[in-house]
Amino acid sequence: MTPELxxxxxELDALLKALRDGILVVNSEGExxxxxxxxxxxxxxxxxxxxxxxFGFPISGEGDTDITIVRPDGVPRILEMRANPLExxxxxxxxxxxxxxxxxxRMTEELHRLARRDGLTGLYNHVxxxxxxxxxxARSNRNKGxxxxxxxDIDCFKRFNDAxxxxxxxxxLRDIAQRICEEVREIDxxxxxxxxxxxxxxxxxxxxxxxxxxxxxRERIQAQPFPAGGDxxxxxxxxxxxxxxxxxxxxxxxxxxxxxxxxYRAKNLGRNRLVIADExxxxxxEGAGIPSV
Amino acid sequence: xxxxxxxxxxxxxxxSHSERVVAEVRKICEEELDHHYVLEVIDVLEHPAxxxxxxxxxxxxLIKVLPEPLRRVFxxxxxxxxxxxxxxxxxxxxxxxTDVP
Numbered sequence: 001m002t003p004e005l006x007x008x009x010x011e012l013d014a015l016l017k018a019l020r021d022g023i024l025v026v027n028s029e030g031e032x033x034x035x036x037x038x039x040x041x042x043x044x045x046x047x048x049x050x051x052x053x054x055f056g057f058p059i060s061g062e063g064d065t066d067i068t069i070v071r072p073d074g075v076p077r078i079l080e081m082r083a084n085p086l087e088x089x090x091x092x093x094x095x096x097x098x099x100x101x102x103x104x105x106r107m108t109e110e111l112h113r114l115a116r117r118d119g120l121t122g123l124y125n126h127v128x129x130x131x132x133x134x135x136x137x138a139r140s141n142r143n144k145g146x147x148x149x150x151x152x153d154i155d156c157f158k159r160f161n162d163a164x165x166x167x168x169x170x171x172x173l174r175d176i177a178q179r180i181c182e183e184v185r186e187i188d189x190x191x192x193x194x195x196x197x198x199x200x201x202x203x204x205x206x207x208x209x210x211x212x213x214x215x216x217x218r219e220r221i222q223a224q225p226f227p228a229g230g231d232x233x234x235x236x237x238x239x240x241x242x243x244x245x246x247x248x249x250x251x252x253x254x255x256x257x258x259x260x261x262x263x264y265r266a267k268n269l270g271r272n273r274l275v276i277a278d279e280x281x282x283x284x285x286e287g288a289g290i291p292s293v
Numbered sequence: 294x295x296x297x298x299x300x301x302x303x304x305x306x307x308x309s310h311s312e313r314v315v316a317e318v319r320k321i322c323e324e325e326l327d328h329h330y331v332l333e334v335i336d337v338l339e340h341p342a343x344x345x346x347x348x349x350x351x352x353x354x355l356i357k358v359l360p361e362p363l364r365r366v367f368x369x370x371x372x373x374x375x376x377x378x379x380x381x382x383x384x385x386x387x388x389x390x391t392d393v394p
Contacts, residue, residue: 030365043350056354056365057379065369067351068305070337070344076305079351081368 022079022098025088030056033093042079042098044071058083058096066101078102118192120170121177129191129199133252136189136203140245147245148210150200151259152180152217155237155271157196164228172226172236179224183216199259207244207276214240214274222272239266243277298322298330298382299359302370303349306336314353317371325373325382355380 016023022039024032035043035050043050059065060083069077079098086095118125124132133149140147154160154176161169173196180190180198189201200217202210218238225233241262243255258277266275302318304311315334322330337344337352347356354367357380366379376382 045350053348053350054365055350056356056367057375059366059368059370059372059375059379061369061372061375066310067353067368069351070305070341070349074341076338081351083368 022096024050024055024096024098025086026055026058026083026094026096028092030054033088039098042077042100043069044073058094066105078105121174121192123177123181123198124189124191126191126193129189129193129201130252132189132191133201133255136201137245137252137255140203144247145204146206146209148202148205148207149243149245149255149259150202150210150214150217151193151241151243151256151263152198152200152214152238153240153263153267154196155239155267157236160228160234160236164232164234168226168228175226176221176236176238179220180217183220184213188213205244207242210242210244211274211276214242218272218274237272239263239271240274241266241277242274296329296360298326298357299333300330300380301333301335301347301356301358303335303337303344303347303352303354303356305338305352307338311353314370318353318355318376321370321373321376321382325377325384327384329384357382 016034016036019036020038022042023034023036024039025034027033032050032053032055035047037047040047040050058081060081064080064082067079067081069079071077078101080101082097083094084097086093088095116124116128136147139145154172157169157172160172173192177190177192177198180200184190184200184202187203188205191199191201193199200213202213205213218240221236221238225235228234241259241264243259243262245255262275262277266273269275300318300322302315304314319332322332335343337349347354351367353370354365355370355376356365357363364380366376370376
């Protein structure tokens with residue numbers, strides 16, 4: 001590559017060629033003055049194409065930064081880059097080290113997604129629920145804004161599962177998740193709290209708003225029976241507890257506890273209804289003509 | 294009077310990361326150049342020919358097309374100091390043209 005290199009330069013050259021990491025030397029004009037074999041492979045171009053190429057001044061901030069390389073074959077790769085200033089042949093240059101991290105980044109992304117989501121319904125899972133709720137509580141306290149929580153439980157779900165099988169039961173869970181999502185806004189977070197229990201975190205919503213949303217969900221689920229194998233379809237209902245954040249309340253656990261107590265009351269009062277927390281068990285909305293079990 | 298910076302930002306779009314990069318670059322332009330700039334954002338996957346014209350290999354790359362001389366930086370574009378230095382951004386009118394190396 002550089003015939004005028006002294007002996008130790010040639011040894012260095014051989015070393016750089018053997019490295020698995022891509023090494024580029026970029027001069028003060030932003031042009032590539034040197035590229036080792038690994039760098040050429042990572043960039044998907046020959047040494048001839050890369051030498052003298054106007055690459056630009058590399059910035060890697062405090063440590064490493066990710067860049068995306070679009071190769072001539074059109075496949076983007078993610079490279080981790082670190083740039084360090086260096087004196088090279090009496091010239092100030094940037095030494096750029098490149099490493100392909102495409103597979104790691106994709107795997108990390110997928111793991112993050114999986115860790116946050118419930119596999120069956122695609123909703124946020126129990127762990128995400130608490131982290132989202134804590135963030136929203138902190139935000140509400142900062143902005144002195146409203147925040148409400150709905151807790152929803154499918155009525156007599158065990159009986160449905162026993163009668164029609166778990167496959168039909170899973171379909172009900174997915175379908176209910178879908179219906180809940182369709183009744184809330186983009187900024188609301190719907191989570192699968194447990195087996196047949198769901199939650200909806202409603203930022204900027206007071207208790208009246210939460211009751212309206214909860215009632216829409218309850219009616220929506222009640223209105224359309226669920227497939228139970230073959231041509232059969234079976235009505236399914238849900239009970240809800242609604243709670244709003246108090247001004248002096250700051251823990252997620254307390255809010256959930258109050259919503260849970262309301263949900264418990266709704267169950268005791270005959271199911272298929274919504275109960276507001278702290279209203280001494282007043283059933284505010286009764287299900288329309290569904291016999292309590 | 295109407296002198297403006299012309300900057301071109303090349304990204305691979307459609308990710309939260311690329312949206313963040315665009316926002317950060319806009320912020321730097323806004324604060325350093327005070328409206329005296331035009332920023333074009335080019336998604337290299339959507340416009341491979343435009344990327345090829347400028348021989349864009351790595352994204353994000355930010356190019357200062359005008360005023361001359363043309364300069365380009367790539368990598369961590371949230372590093373304001375390095376971006377400003379690398380592209381030689383300064384408020385227009387503050388410095389006589391003859392000062393430009």
